[in-house]
Amino acid sequence: MDVFTCAGCGTELTAPVSRVALPVHTHYGAWEQLHPPLMRPATYAVEPRPIGPPWRRWAEVGADAAARQGVFAPVYSVSFGARNGVVIAPGDSRSMTLILDRCEGYCRGVDGRAGPNLACEGCGRAVATRIDDCGSWQTVWFGPDEVVRRPSGVPAAPPPGWDDLERPGHRVPPVEPDGWWSPRWEAAVGVALAHMVAVTEDRPVTLPAGPVADLLGHAVGRCLPAGPGARSVELAGPGIRLPRPRPDVLLVPRHPLTGAPWRPPDDEGAVVPLDSGVWAYLAHPGETSPMPATGVLPEGVLRDDYPLPPLPRCPLTAHDRAFAGTLITLPAVRAPRLRRYYDAYCRDVEAASAR
The missing domain is CATH 2.170.150 (Metal Binding Protein, Guanine Nucleotide Exchange Factor; Chain A)
Structure with missing residues (x-):
């Protein structure tokens, strides 16, 4: 340590x-x-990345200087703070x-x-x-x-790795006790959807049935169009068998130590990285049955009268600033199709957050 x-x-x-x-x-x-x-x-x-002051307006620094700061689409101001x-x-x-x-x-x-x-x-x-x-x-x-x-001289614990994603304590529930969506989930979905828009070039996608579609479907539908020619999306990562043929896009966890996205061996296909705690909930939701248990209790179950889980008050949506703020950091946004997408959906969000 x-x-x-x-x-x-x-x-x-x-x-x-x-x-x-x-x-x-x-x-x-x-x-x-x-x-x-x-x-x-x-x-x-x-x-x-550079964060904080000094800030310089995009109109003053231009696209090349902004790109060197990791910003690839017009914003109100660009940070030239310390990295x-x-x-x-x-x-x-x-x-x-x-x-x-x-x-x-x-x-x-x-x-x-x-x-x-x-x-x-x-x-x-x-x-x-x-x-x-x-x-x-x-x-x-x-x-x-x-x-x-x-x-420090204090022995360090083993560094976090892919195995940590299967620990119950690593999972992040999507709904807070008060019934509102977890702000960590909202931000994580915003970041992931920016990557999804980039790798699909603003084209339709199909989500796998189950937790991914149930939890992310509304947010995806607000960011990507519907229609023919949809790209297939599947959850993938350590401990999950990769479907064959390979889906067009894999929704994968970030490494808890390095932040790098998981990839199958010798695979260079499209991936969308997701917060590891959010991914872990989707991949390993654990025991969630709302029905009373009968017979012998399953391993890990301490009671047989499950309380109903908190119900969200509205569909899950992506955090607007997380979505726009991530999209501007992806070089793919400079392509004409994605630049039109950004101009249509994101510039107002970035301008408002900069003031």
């Missing part, structure tokens, strides 16, 4: 943490809601104090608008940004030049 220390004085600023994949919902929360921490305890992730920011859960931060005149926020917390708002207790340098306002996942972000990663 590692610790991050102040680049100025060497003070340890985190508890021991281990690296995991950056969650796909990192920048996409649910408006007017208080969120839990983004990261699990004792973990950290790295954002390879490789480090994010941890607030509970894993150490030896930092709030800079009170930088604690502005929209509603119920701080949103980092004034820049780094946490100072090292050892030397007073501004080293991190705490974010916990409504609509944002609770995080502490370190600038890449503000900290140094060092071994």
